[in-house]
Amino acid sequence: xxxxxxxxxxxxxxxxxxxxxxxxxxxxxxxxxxxxxxxxxxxxxxxxxxxxxxxxxxxxxxxxxxxxxxxxxxxxxxxxxxxxxxxxxxxxxxxxxxxxxxxxxxxxxxxxxxxxxxxxxxxxxxxxxxxxxxxxxxxxxxxxxxxxxxxxxxxxxxxxxxxxxxxxxxxxxxxxxxxxxxxxxxxxxxxxxxxxxx
Amino acid sequence: xxxxxxxxxxxxxxxxxxxxxxxxxxxxxxxxxxxxxxxxxxxxxxxxxxxxxxxxxxxxxxxxxxxxxxxxxxxxxxxxxxxxxxxxxxxxxxxxxxxxxxxxxxxxxxxxxxxxxxxxxxxxxxxxxxxxxxxxxxxxxxxxxxxxxxxxxxxxxxxxxxxxxxxxxxxxxxxxxxxxxxxxxxxxxxxxxxxxxxxxxxxxxxxxxxxxxxxxxxxxxxxxxxxxxxxxxxxxxxxxxxxxxxxxxxxxxxxxxxxxxxxxxxxxxxxxxxxxxxxxxxxxxxxxxxxxxxxxxxxxxxxxxxxxxxxxxxxxxxxxxxxxxxxxxxxxxxxxxxxxxxxxxxxxxxxxxxxxxxxxxxxxxxxxxxxxxxxxxxxxxxxxxxxxxxxxxxxxxxxxxxxxxxxxxxxxxxxxxxxxxxxxxxx
Numbered sequence: 137x138x139x140x141x142x143x144x145x146x147x148x149x150x151x152x153x154x155x156x157x158x159x160x161x162x163x164x165x166x167x168x169x170x171x172x173x174x175x176x177x178x179x180x181x182x183x184x185x186x187x188x189x190x191x192x193x194x195x196x197x198x199x200x201x202x203x204x205x206x207x208x209x210x211x212x213x214x215x216x217x218x219x220x221x222x223x224x225x226x227x228x229x230x231x232x233x234x235x236x237x238x239x240x241x242x243x244x245x246x247x248x249x250x251x252x253x254x255x256x257x258x259x260x261x262x263x264x265x266x267x268x269x270x271x272x273x274x275x276x277x278x279x280x281x282x283x284x285x286x287x288x289x290x291x292x293x294x295x296x297x298x299x300x301x302x303x304x305x306x307x308x309x310x311x312x313x314x315x316x317x318x319x320x321x322x323x324x325x326x327x328x329x330x331x332x333x334x
Numbered sequence: 335x336x337x338x339x340x341x342x343x344x345x346x347x348x349x350x351x352x353x354x355x356x357x358x359x360x361x362x363x364x365x366x367x368x369x370x371x372x373x374x375x376x377x378x379x380x381x382x383x384x385x386x387x388x389x390x391x392x393x394x395x396x397x398x399x400x401x402x403x404x405x406x407x408x409x410x411x412x413x414x415x416x417x418x419x420x421x422x423x424x425x426x427x428x429x430x431x432x433x434x435x436x437x438x439x440x441x442x443x444x445x446x447x448x449x450x451x452x453x454x455x456x457x458x459x460x461x462x463x464x465x466x467x468x469x470x471x472x473x474x475x476x477x478x479x480x481x482x483x484x485x486x487x488x489x490x491x492x493x494x495x496x497x498x499x500x501x502x503x504x505x506x507x508x509x510x511x512x513x514x515x516x517x518x519x520x521x522x523x524x525x526x527x528x529x530x531x532x533x534x535x536x537x538x539x540x541x542x543x544x545x546x547x548x549x550x551x552x553x554x555x556x557x558x559x560x561x562x563x564x565x566x567x568x569x570x571x572x573x574x575x576x577x578x579x580x581x582x583x584x585x586x587x588x589x590x591x592x593x594x595x596x597x598x599x600x601x602x603x604x605x606x607x608x609x610x611x612x613x614x615x616x617x618x619x620x621x622x623x624x625x626x627x628x629x630x631x632x633x634x635x636x637x638x639x640x641x642x643x644x645x646x647x648x649x650x651x652x653x654x655x656x657x658x659x660x661x662x663x664x665x666x667x668x669x670x671x672x673x674x675x676x677x678x679x680x681x682x683x684x685x686x687x688x689x690x691x692x693x694x695x696x697x698x699x700x701x702x703x704x705x706x707x708x709x710x711x712x713x714x715x716x717x718x719x720x721x722x723x724x725x726x727x728x729x730x731x732x733x734x735x736x737x738x739x740x741x742x743x744x745x746x747x748x749x750x751x752x753x754x755x756x757x758x759x760x761x
Contacts, residue, residue, distance in 0.1 A: 267487075268490070275482075279480040285391065285393065286392065
C-alpha cells in the first residue's frame with residue numbers, strides 16, 4: 137500500500153504544497169484526536185460519533201453480531217450535503233482485525249492515509265453505521281427483507297436479521313456511532329499512498 | 335354576477351385539472367415503487383411449494399401474492415433492487431451477490447414474476463423445479479439462514495431498478511376483487527389446487543383449431559374477467575365482482591370432475607336392470623331343470639346304496655381272506671423249528687405291528703405258532719442286545735422311541751454282525 141510514517145517523523149518539505157498538506161493533515165488529526173480523547177487510556181469509550189469528516193473506510197476480517205437492521209436514508213458525505221446511504225444497526229458485535237482509514241490528497245497525486253487499526257478483537261454495543269457501499273461475504277440467520285406500508289419512505293423497506301456475520305468486509309462509511317466500544321491493541325499510523333482506486 | 339360565477343368556476347376547474355394529474359402521478363409513482371425486484375439467473379433447490387396469500391406492500395395492507403417456499407434453495411446471479419421515492423428524487427438500494435446465495439427455509443411473497451422451467455399449481459409441491467431467468471416483484475422475503483457470498487450492498491441516487499415483471503392473470507383478477515371476496519377466492523384456489531401459470535401454453539392452445547379443455551380454463555373461469563365496459567367508459571360504474579359468481583366458477587371444475595362419475599354410474603344402472611330381467615328367465619328355466627334333475631338324482635342315490643351294499647359284502651370277503659391269510663401265516667409259523675428265515679420273521683413282525691399286538695401274541699389260538707413266535711422274539715431281542723426290553727413291548731407303537739431310550743442307556747450298543755447279514759439269512 138505505501139510507506140508507513142511515524143507521527144513524529146520529519147517530512148521532506150521540498151515537493152509538497154504546504155498549505156494543502158497541513159490542511160489535510162490537520163483535518164485528519166482532528167478526527168484522530170476526537171476519537172482518542174473519547175477512548176481514553178483504558179481503550180473503552182462511550183457514545184462515540186465519527187462524522188463530519190466525509191466518507192472513510194472500515195475494513196475487517198470478521199464481524200459477528202446480533203440484532204441487525206438495515207434501512208435506507210439520506211445523509212451527508214464529504215462531497216454532498218445529502219446523499220443516499222444505508223443505515224446499519226447492530227446491537228452487539230465483535231470485530232477481528234478492524235481498520236478504519238481515511239485518505240487525504242495533500243497535493244496533486246500525493247496522498248496520505250490516516251489509519252486506526254486494532255490488533256485485538258473490538259467489542260461494540262449499539263452500533264450505527266451509515267454506509268453507501270458494503271462489500272463482504274455475508275451470513276444471516278432469521279433474515280427478513282420486508283416492505284411496510286408507510287408514508288415515510290425510510291420505513292418502507294427494511295432488512296432485519298437476528299444474527300449477522302461478515303467476512304472480508306470493506307465498507308464505505310459516512311457516519312459511525314457506538315454506544316460503547318472496547319478497542320484494545322489500537323495503533324494509529326499515517327501512510328503515504330498512491331492514489332486510491334476507490 | 336354571472337361572469338363572476340363563470341370566473342370562479344373556471345378557476346376551480348383549472349385548479350382541479352392541475353391537482354388531479356399530480357395526484358394520479360403521485361399514486362402511479364407510489365404504485366411503481368411497490369415491492370423490490372429480485373432476479374436470479376437460476377434457482378436450484380429441493381421441493382418448491384407455491385401458495386396464494388394476501389400480503390402487505392408499501393402502499394397497501396393486503397394484496398394477492400404467490401408465496402414461493404423452499405426448504406433449501408441456491409440462487410445464482412442474484413440481484414435485488416428497491417427503488418424509493420424521496421423528496422430529492424428516486425433512490426435505489428442494490429443488493430447483488432457475485433457468488434452463490436444459499437437460503438434455508440426460504441419464502442418469498444411475489445405479486446408479479448416471470449420464470450422459466452416450471453408451471454405452478456396452487457399448493458402443489460414441485461420437486462426441484464430448476465427455475466431459470468427468474469424475476470420477481472417481492473414484498474416480503476424470509477429465510478431462517480441466508481449466506482450471500484461476495485455481497486455488494488449499495489444505496490445510490492436515481493432509479494436503477496430492474497425491469498418489473500407482469501403479474502400473472504390470476505393475481506391480476508384477484509387484485510380487482512374486494513378484499514373479503516379476494517380472500518375467499520384465494521381459499522378456493524388453494525383448496526382446488528388450481529394452476530397459477532403457463533398462460534402462454536393456454537394461449538397457444540386457444541389459437542389452435544382444437545381447444546382441449548385444460549384445468550387453466552377452469553382456473554380462469556374461477557375468477558371474473560375485468561369489465562371491458564368499465565375500461566372503455568370511465569363514466570360507467572365498474573362491475574362489482576360477484577363472490578357467488580366466483581364461487582360458482584371455482585366450483586365448476588369440481589362439478590365437471592363429478593359429472594363423469596355420475597355418467598360412469600349410469601351405465602352401471604343400465605347393466606343392473608338387464609341383469610334383473612335376466613334373472614326371471616333363469617327362474618323359469620330353473621324349475622323344469624329342478625323337476626327333471628330331481629328324479630334321476632333319486633335314481634342315482636338308489637344305485638349308490640346298492641353299490642355300498644356290494645362294497646360291504648366285498649369288504650367282508652376281503653376280511654375273511656385276510657383272516658385266512660393270517661391263519662395260513664400262523665400255521666406256517668407253527669411248522670418252524672426255532673430258526674426263522676429273515677424275510678418270514680420280518681413278515682411276522684410287520685403283522686404284529688399292524689395288529690398292534692406283541693409278536694408272541696400274534697397267533698393266540700395256535701399254540702405251536704405261539705411257541706415259535708416266543709423263540710423268534712427272544713432271539714430277536716438277543717440279536718439286538720436288548721435283553722432289558724420287555725418282550726411285549728415289541729408290539730408297542732412307540733417301540734422306536736423306547737428303543738432310542740434303551741439305546742441311550744446302552745451307549746456301548748453295537749449291532750451284532752448277524753443283523754447286518756443279508757436278508758436271506760436267519761434270525
